[in-house]
Amino acid sequence: MIAQSTLKLLRDRFRAAIGRIGGDPDADPGVRVATEARFGDFQCNAAMALARKLGLKPPEAAQRIVAAVAPELAEVVEPLEIANPGFINIRLRTSYLARCLESIEPPAAGAEDRLGLPKVAQPERVIVDYSSPNIAKQMHVGHLRSTIIGDAFVRVLGFQGHDVLRQNHIGDWGTAIGMVILGLWYIAARLQRGERPAEIEKRIAELHALRGKPDETRQPVLERIAAEWSLDLENQALDDFADADIQLEQLELGYIFVQALVAAIGPLVIRVKRDDLIAVPQKVTRMLQQGGPENELERRAWRRAREISVAYCQSLYDRLGVLLKPEDFRGESAYNDDLPRVITDLRLTLKPRDRSRPAADAYGELRIDQGATCVYLYDAKHQPRFKNPDGQELPMIVQKSDGAYLYATTDLAAIRYRLMECVFPAGKGATRIVYVTDARQKQHFEMFLAAARALGWLTPRVNVQHATFGSVLGEDKRPLKTRAGKNVKLAELLDEAESRALRTLDEKLDQETGPQRGPLDEAQRREIARRIGVGAVKYSDLVRDRNSDYVFSFDAMLAMEGNTAPYMLYAYARIRSIYRKVEARLGKLDPYGPDVRISLDRPEERTLALRLVRFADTLDIVAADLAPHVLCSYLFDLAGEFMRFFEACPVLQAESDSLRLSRMRLCDLTARTLRVGLGLLGIEPVERM
RNA sequence: GCGCCCGUAGCUCAGUAGGACAGAGCAGCGGAUUUCUAAUCCGCUGGUCGGGGGUUCGAAUCCCUCCGGGCGCGCCA
Numbered sequence: 001m002i003a004q005s006t007l008k009l010l011r012d013r014f015r016a017a018i019g020r021i022g023g024d025p026d027a028d029p030g031v032r033v034a035t036e037a038r039f040g041d042f043q044c045n046a047a048m049a050l051a052r053k054l055g056l057k058p059p060e061a062a063q064r065i066v067a068a069v070a071p072e073l074a075e076v077v078e079p080l081e082i083a084n085p086g087f088i089n090i091r092l093r094t095s096y097l098a099r100c101l102e103s104i105e106p107p108a109a110g111a112e113d114r115l116g117l118p119k120v121a122q123p124e125r126v127i128v129d130y131s132s133p134n135i136a137k138q139m140h141v142g143h144l145r146s147t148i149i150g151d152a153f154v155r156v157l158g159f160q161g162h163d164v165l166r167q168n169h170i171g172d173w174g175t176a177i178g179m180v181i182l183g184l185w186y187i188a189a190r191l192q193r194g195e196r197p198a199e200i201e202k203r204i205a206e207l208h209a210l211r212g213k214p215d216e217t218r219q220p221v222l223e224r225i226a227a228e229w230s231l232d233l234e235n236q237a238l239d240d241f242a243d244a245d246i247q248l249e250q251l252e253l254g255y256i257f258v259q260a261l262v263a264a265i266g267p268l269v270i271r272v273k274r275d276d277l278i279a280v281p282q283k284v285t286r287m288l289q290q291g292g293p294e295n296e297l298e299r300r301a302w303r304r305a306r307e308i309s310v311a312y313c314q315s316l317y318d319r320l321g322v323l324l325k326p327e328d329f330r331g332e333s334a335y336n337d338d339l340p341r342v343i344t345d346l347r348l349t350l351k352p353r354d355r356s357r358p359a360a361d362a363y364g365e366l367r368i369d370q371g372a373t374c375v376y377l378y379d380a381k382h383q384p385r386f387k388n389p390d391g392q393e394l395p396m397i398v399q400k401s402d403g404a405y406l407y408a409t410t411d412l413a414a415i416r417y418r419l420m421e422c423v424f425p426a427g428k429g430a431t432r433i434v435y436v437t438d439a440r441q442k443q444h445f446e447m448f449l450a451a452a453r454a455l456g457w458l459t460p461r462v463n464v465q466h467a468t469f470g471s472v473l474g475e476d477k478r479p480l481k482t483r484a485g486k487n488v489k490l491a492e493l494l495d496e497a498e499s500r501a502l503r504t505l506d507e508k509l510d511q512e513t514g515p516q517r518g519p520l521d522e523a524q525r526r527e528i529a530r531r532i533g534v535g536a537v538k539y540s541d542l543v544r545d546r547n548s549d550y551v552f553s554f555d556a557m558l559a560m561e562g563n564t565a566p567y568m569l570y571a572y573a574r575i576r577s578i579y580r581k582v583e584a585r586l587g588k589l590d591p592y593g594p595d596v597r598i599s600l601d602r603p604e605e606r607t608l609a610l611r612l613v614r615f616a617d618t619l620d621i622v623a624a625d626l627a628p629h630v631l632c633s634y635l636f637d638l639a640g641e642f643m644r645f646f647e648a649c650p651v652l653q654a655e656s657d658s659l660r661l662s663r664m665r666l667c668d669l670t671a672r673t674l675r676v677g678l679g680l681l682g683i684e685p686v687e688r689m
Numbered sequence: 690g691c692g693c694c695c696g697u698a699g700c701u702c703a704g705u706a707g708g709a710c711a712g713a714g715c716a717g718c719g720g721a722u723u724u725c726u727a728a729u730c731c732g733c734u735g736g737u738c739g740g741g742g743g744u745u746c747g748a749a750u751c752c753c754u755c756c757g758g759g760c761g762c763g764c765c766a
Binding site: 028030032035036039043045048051052058083084085087134171174175176332369370371372373374386387388389390391392394395396397399400401402404406407410438439440441442443444446468470471477504505508543544545547548549550551553556559560561562563564566567569570571573574577578581582629630633636637640643644646647648650651652653688689 | 690691692693694695701702703706707708709710711713714715721725726728729730731746747759760761762763764765766
């Protein structure tokens with residue numbers, strides 16, 4: 001079998017050769033993809049460093065490397081060339097490229113197409129923590145990025161053969177949960193009274209309008225609303241609401257109402273029955289968290305709110321083609337019972353240190369400050385790792401002065417579970433954890449990961465990566481919002497992308513109804529447009545470096561030119577149409593037949609073949625750096641090189657039958673690579689467009 | 690104030706375990722089609738890699754400094 005990662009093969013050989021002639025056998029052998037095609041396919045830059053070490057001139061060092069490595073690579077590369085000052089230019093033998101591609105078997109029916117790539121020898125147990133919406137809220141663009149990027153990681157790491165566990169750490173507990181429950185009751189009661197959502201929206205607007213108004217203005221309005229609500233709570237059995245059949249949009253409306261109401265109260269005292277209204281949400285939160293039969297109503301309402309939210313999220317995941325499933329939802333509530341133990345562990349482990357001598361490593365200390373339980377983090381020189389704007393050391397608070405826990409506590413409980421308890425098919429405990437959140441949470445992650453290390457839970461053997469990403473901005477360069485200043489709803493965003501894609505598709509199809517395209521009926525068009533629209537939204541999220549902010553633009557993501565989903569899908573569809581055409585004219589041919597040889601005589605054929613062979617190297621980079629945009633760039637290059645091949649090298653009209661089969665094989669290998677590659681990005685291909 | 694991210698062609702962005710005259714797409718200009726899908730391909734134009742120092746045989750990439758932008762910084766998540 002031919003080694004599929006050519007870069008790895010070259011690296012190993014050069015490293016060994018450099019070791020044999022007196023260089024560092026563990027050092028980077030400096031093998032890179034060539035900076036320019038005229039320098040070959042790869043290059044080795046190790047001679048300059050080696051020359052210094054051995055007291056040689058760089059060209060001499062290069063000579064020695066070449067002499068040492070050449071015999072082992074005779075089958076793989078053309079004679080190595082040395083260029084000034086000491087670059088070694090590496091050009092793969094065309095016969096080697098052809099053999100690599102010939103070794104890729106046709107895809108087995110029903111099985112995953114692996115393009116001949118082996119799975120990793122040592123699978124990691126990876127947790128990818130992504131998406132993580134809050135309950136009772138519609139998903140918006142912020143969640144979109146985490147969801148799409150995280151899903152690409154899951155797919156790529158899974159494809160490589162790692163053991164991947166998806167975790168959707170949803171916000172289903174926390175201090176705001178009382179408002180969610182109250183919101184559920186409120187909306188259920190009002191709907192039962194026959195009120196329409198529009199009326200509730202009006203009431204919310206009324207509340208918002210009270211902001212900044214004098215107390216005398218606010219008081220009567222608030223009293224009136226509170227009185228109506230009290231009546232609901234008295235006259236209607238809360239039982240009836242516990243299983244309310246409402247949609248997430250309505251639940252969210254109720255929640256927003258409660259938020260608006262509380263915000264409008266300010267220093268006023270508004271009573272609902274015997275309670276001061278402003279304290280009711282916290283009271284409900286406490287009742288839920290205490291549990292027990294007397295708080296069963298709160299429990300049921302919480303469970304119902306969660307069900308509604310999970311069902312809503314799942315429908316969006318299904319629409320997006322995201323792998324997350326209900327069993328992957330393991331939110332904050334799952335760790336509630338572990339939180340006291342986290343505090344205990346912190347208390348027992350993070351003892352005060354002797355500062356007169358350096359510490360062995362970074363460490364943490366647990367202290368109570370103003371009633372809050374705090375973890376202070378220090379480096380080995382006893383310097384605080386984090387500071388507040390006043391220059392004082394900044395702790396991570398794990399328990400508030402009122403006894404409540406915070407997300408840092410939950411995150412610690414979650415990582416403990418993931419490292420020690422969570423079960424993979426191949427064993428217990430993750431060896432790699434990937435968190436996919438926006439970049440603003442970076443400091444929080446540094447803090448709680450430092451605490452996890454200080455606790456001894458997180459050891460250097462575990463690879464933890466915080467895959468951050470930038471914000472989605474509107475045309476005004478501010479975080480994307482609607483005209484009304486609301487978050488853009490994900491569902492509406494997808495609707496828009498799909499309908500724009502459909503409009504373009506219809507235009508094209510009406511313009512030219514060639515036999516390759518048509519005939520496509522309404523349902524087929526819609527399905528193609530759906531794939532283009534969803535694909536465009538996903539691709540535009542993946543195509544640039546995660547960390548950069550970007551301006552959301554339908555026009556840019558749906559452009560037919562450039563590094564976009566439509567261009568990729570077009571390239572794929574065009575290749576597929578060759579098959580239909582060849583079969584229509586010549587009957588069924590088997591480009592994978594035993595006598596078929598891949599011919600790479602034309603430069604366009606060779607360039608395409610080289611790109612195909614680089615797929616494995618690309619995936620290694622994507623997986624190691626968690627950089628989906630590297631895969632996008634690869635696929636874009638592949639598509640471009642295929643188009644060039646396609647322009648220059650006739651398939652149907654090839655000079656000979658064997659050349660036709662060779663080119664059909666190249667076409668199919670390209671199509672498969674595009675399909676697999678796009679699939680790893682979570683994008684479904686189209687057979688025609 | 691401290692910390693993190695960013696500044697590359699008119700626009701949008703690649704390129705950082707240092708490597709050869711800095712790449713692509715879009716836009717602009719000029720070509721290619723009795724089509725294997727022109728949602729394509731080819732060519733041209735276009736850059737003080739934010740400024741300045743330093744390390745190095747070699748710096749967009751590493752270090753220092755300054756300028757400009759974004760984000761974060763104690764009981765929210």
